[in-house]
Amino acid sequence: xxxxxxxxxxxxxxxxxxxxxxxxxxxxxxxxxxxxxxxxxxxxxxxxxxxxxxxxxxxxxxxxxxxxxxxxxxxxxxxxxxxxxxxxxxxxxxxxxxxxxxxxxxxxxxxxxxxxxxxxxxxxxxxxxxxxxxxxxxxxxxxxxxxxxxxxxxxxxxxxxxxxxxxxxxxxxxxxxxxxxxxxxxxxxxxxxxxxxxxxxxxxxxxxxxxxxxxxxxxxxxxxxxxxxxxxxxxxxxxxxxxxxxxxxxxxxxxxxxxxxxxxxxxxx
Amino acid sequence: xxxxxxxxxxxxxxxxxxxxxxxxxxxxxxxxxxxxxxxxxxxxxxxxxxxxxxxxxxxxxxxxxxxxxxxxxxxxxxxxxxxxxxxxxxxxxxxxxxxxxxxxxxxxxxxxxxxxxxxxxxxxxxxxxxxxxxxxxxxxxxxxxxxxxxxxxxxxxxxxxxxxxxxxxxxxxxxxxxxxxxxxxxxxxxxxxxxxxxxxxxxxxxxxxxxxxxxxxxxxxxxxxxxxxxxxxxxxxxxxxxxxxxxxxxxxxxxxxxxxxxxxxxxxx
Amino acid sequence: xxxxxxxxxxxxxxxxxxxxxxxxxxxxxxxxxxxxxxxxxxxxxxxxxxxxxxxxxxxxxxxxxxxxxxxxxxxxxxxxxxxxxxxxxxxxxxxxxxxxxxxxxxxxxxxxxxxxxxxxxxxxxxxxxxxxxxxxxxxxxxxxxxxxxxxxxxxxxxxxxxxxxxxxxxxxxxxxxxxxxxxxxxxxxxxxxxxxxxxxxxxxxxxxxxxxxxxxxxxxxxxxxxxxxxxxxxxxxxxxxxxxxxxxxxxxxxxxxxxxxxxxxxxxx
Numbered sequence: 001x002x003x004x005x006x007x008x009x010x011x012x013x014x015x016x017x018x019x020x021x022x023x024x025x026x027x028x029x030x031x032x033x034x035x036x037x038x039x040x041x042x043x044x045x046x047x048x049x050x051x052x053x054x055x056x057x058x059x060x061x062x063x064x065x066x067x068x069x070x071x072x073x074x075x076x077x078x079x080x081x082x083x084x085x086x087x088x089x090x091x092x093x094x095x096x097x098x099x100x101x102x103x104x105x106x107x108x109x110x111x112x113x114x115x116x117x118x119x120x121x122x123x124x125x126x127x128x129x130x131x132x133x134x135x136x137x138x139x140x141x142x143x144x145x146x147x148x149x150x151x152x153x154x155x156x157x158x159x160x161x162x163x164x165x166x167x168x169x170x171x172x173x174x175x176x177x178x179x180x181x182x183x184x185x186x187x188x189x190x191x192x193x194x195x196x197x198x199x200x201x202x203x204x205x206x207x208x209x210x211x212x213x214x215x216x217x218x219x220x221x222x223x224x225x226x227x228x229x230x231x232x233x234x235x236x237x238x239x240x241x242x243x244x245x246x247x248x249x250x251x252x253x254x255x256x257x258x259x260x261x262x263x264x265x266x267x268x269x
Numbered sequence: 270x271x272x273x274x275x276x277x278x279x280x281x282x283x284x285x286x287x288x289x290x291x292x293x294x295x296x297x298x299x300x301x302x303x304x305x306x307x308x309x310x311x312x313x314x315x316x317x318x319x320x321x322x323x324x325x326x327x328x329x330x331x332x333x334x335x336x337x338x339x340x341x342x343x344x345x346x347x348x349x350x351x352x353x354x355x356x357x358x359x360x361x362x363x364x365x366x367x368x369x370x371x372x373x374x375x376x377x378x379x380x381x382x383x384x385x386x387x388x389x390x391x392x393x394x395x396x397x398x399x400x401x402x403x404x405x406x407x408x409x410x411x412x413x414x415x416x417x418x419x420x421x422x423x424x425x426x427x428x429x430x431x432x433x434x435x436x437x438x439x440x441x442x443x444x445x446x447x448x449x450x451x452x453x454x455x456x457x458x459x460x461x462x463x464x465x466x467x468x469x470x471x472x473x474x475x476x477x478x479x480x481x482x483x484x485x486x487x488x489x490x491x492x493x494x495x496x497x498x499x500x501x502x503x504x505x506x507x508x509x510x511x512x513x514x515x516x517x518x519x520x521x522x523x524x525x526x527x528x529x530x531x532x533x534x535x536x537x538x
Numbered sequence: 539x540x541x542x543x544x545x546x547x548x549x550x551x552x553x554x555x556x557x558x559x560x561x562x563x564x565x566x567x568x569x570x571x572x573x574x575x576x577x578x579x580x581x582x583x584x585x586x587x588x589x590x591x592x593x594x595x596x597x598x599x600x601x602x603x604x605x606x607x608x609x610x611x612x613x614x615x616x617x618x619x620x621x622x623x624x625x626x627x628x629x630x631x632x633x634x635x636x637x638x639x640x641x642x643x644x645x646x647x648x649x650x651x652x653x654x655x656x657x658x659x660x661x662x663x664x665x666x667x668x669x670x671x672x673x674x675x676x677x678x679x680x681x682x683x684x685x686x687x688x689x690x691x692x693x694x695x696x697x698x699x700x701x702x703x704x705x706x707x708x709x710x711x712x713x714x715x716x717x718x719x720x721x722x723x724x725x726x727x728x729x730x731x732x733x734x735x736x737x738x739x740x741x742x743x744x745x746x747x748x749x750x751x752x753x754x755x756x757x758x759x760x761x762x763x764x765x766x767x768x769x770x771x772x773x774x775x776x777x778x779x780x781x782x783x784x785x786x787x788x789x790x791x792x793x794x795x796x797x798x799x800x801x802x803x804x805x806x807x
Contacts, residue, residue, distance in 0.1 A: 246774025
């Protein structure tokens with residue numbers, strides 16, 4: 001099964017998918033660079049006037065509400081509508097959903113009006129969105145409850161792939177749940193690794209379609225790179241630099257060989 | 270006295286204060302990462318719709334006018350009002366005050382409507398705000414006059430702690446003035462080290478309260494890390510990377526041992 | 539002729555020009571740091587209320603439409619008008635011109651209302667603007683046609699200096715065309731190297747005036763630094779860090795010695 005990660009990363013490198021982002025201004029530069037290092041081509045544009053033209057050129061759209069405001073939420077709705085009409089997959093990163101009413105409400109509006117292909121949040125956000133025990137502290141995950149159950153419930157409800165990041169990552173398409181065990185604890189010490197992961201997912205669904213397998217492949221590619229970066233770093237500053245280098249240099253076959261995926265049998269009918 | 274720096278940094282690491290920022294888009298990513306490396310948890314949100322909910326969760330609020338506009342200034346007033354009503358300390362970084370009339374006017378409005386706990390600027394900004402000789406060149410300090418006198422006068426006028434950064438840093442609570450001698454000249458060669466310092470101060474006042482001692486502890490923590498980073502770097506790029514690493518790795522006891530603080534006796538009644 | 543690059547960089551280092559930017563939020567931090575490393579002093583401000591005061595203090599203005607919206611385009615027009623009235627050179631980076639109608643229209647509006655001193659784009663953008671064969675893919679250059687012909691035609695039409703970046707860079711003042719051969723292929727693997735180059739050009743025209751020679755000197759300074767950085771790096775992350783270090787450390791005489799400039803005789807009357 002892990003062989004899929006090798007194939008997906010190879011496809012990203014070949015296709016060089018254009019990934020359109022409407023994202024926050026905190027981590028946007030890292031998202032752009034991570035997108036290049038993965039093998040994609042990033043574009044960021046958030047004016048409603050510009051979005052339809054730019055989305056039309058893209059292979060995937062990433063909507064990240066990290067520093068949302070009414071103007072950019074409106075642009076996200078425009079982007080989602082255009083993407084839906086053209087069959088372009090949409091990745092939603094509901095940053096801070098559950099922390100404030102405004103964020104929760106905006107996520108609800110986006111999910112009501114846009115057919116989202118992938119929802120990727122941290123464990124707290126996903127648990128809150130699934131209506132399960134879980135907390136969000138600012139934009140970081142607080143306590144998480146039954147994460148495997150939450151990804152499955154949310155995926156089933158919205159008919160999409162859902163991923164929850166954390167020390168262990170979970171991915172579900174509403175039928176099965178996968179547990180992904182790669183990664184580095186240094187990820188938590190760098191702002192925006194969650195946002196960066198959404199950009200990596202954008203590259204993968206842009207090149208390989210929006211399946212649980214391509215989302216799991218994206219997460220594992222990023223996580224394997226983080227394991228390499230951890231060995232080269234002296235702290236969060238050099239970790240981030242090394243993460244870009246390692247992601248750029250990683251070989252598709254390495255990702256497949258090192259992937260550690262398990263099917264959560266309790267959650268699989 | 271320097272022992273205080275050790276205790277304050279230990280408290281930050283234990284409490285992991287959530288620091289809400291309304292700040293500029295130039296240096297925001299570095300502010301977020303510096304906040305994590307210090308021991309805090311950063312959140313950035315500038316929509317008036319989102320700010321009340323987010324501020325309510327925070328231990329401190331940092332307002333930085335680096336790329337101000339009418340929408341974000343309005344959000345700063347909302348954030349300040351909510352913070353004041355809940356007793357959450359507010360740190361104001363008046364970037365470029367004195368360089369343009371608009372910036373000067375916005376700073377005046379914020380100080381009129383929000384009870385600020387700490388004002389942290391560069392020497393030029395603080396001298397201009399205190400009405401003393403001093404200039405601001407874009408967003409950098411120009412010539413500074415009597416900086417020790419300026420921090421004291423401004424602190425006394427607004428009933429808060431005032432810090433002026435520069436080759437030597439000054440901190441006053443309106444009664445005494447401290448001179449802080451740690452730091453690295455490489456700081457000037459990286460954009461946003463002043464903004465980053467305000468985020469570090471946010472972590473400290475969030476965990477230890479808004480006293481001159483906790484502000485001096487924050488400045489010294491950042492400065493001691495910069496001394497370590499200077500030894501590891503080849504230029505401004507690697508200095509910034511090393512600054513994050515060193516801040517993350519620094520031991521509270523080291524900060525206290527290496528702190529070089531003097532009381533400016535001429536300014537102390 | 540390459541001696542000019544040495545003299546221009548020396549002037550930048552002596553003058554420390556204040557460069558005002560209205561630019562995108564994706565690469566703005568790198569632009570600020572590159573500006574410092576070159577020898578300038580960056581300021582970013584995009585509120586129409588603040589722009590006139592800030593532009594008045596600047597030696598050059600850089601307008602970059604990477605994440606344009608109606609509010610910031612309006613501020614660009616204000617900035618351009620103030621700059622023109624004071625004889626301050628304006629550098630325009632038409633990011634993504636040709637990719638969407640909105641971007642193309644905004645560039646046209648800016649060129650209609652502001653006297654621009656330098657247009658700097660990638661080869662695709664410049665070819666599209668010159669009405670020649672060329673494509674833009676998101677914000678990256680697609681296929682480029684006759685780039686040397688395009689810079690000359692565009693420079694002649696607008697009475698300004700035009701530069702097109704790519705594996706080989708071209709600069710024209712409408713009469714002659716220069717081909718600049720320095721640089722590193724790693725530049726393409728980092729988001730915003732084009733934006734950074736516009737900031738370097740801002741420093742040079744701010745200190746040395748807006749001639750083809752000072753634009754070529756700026757490009758070559760950045761490119762020679764990139765050659766050094768390439769030797770020190772392990773991937774795009776460490777390349778960007780090294781690029782800042784190398785730009786900061788580069789000696790003006792080195793730039794002149796290593797510059798590889800050719801006059802394109804076919805395009806010179």
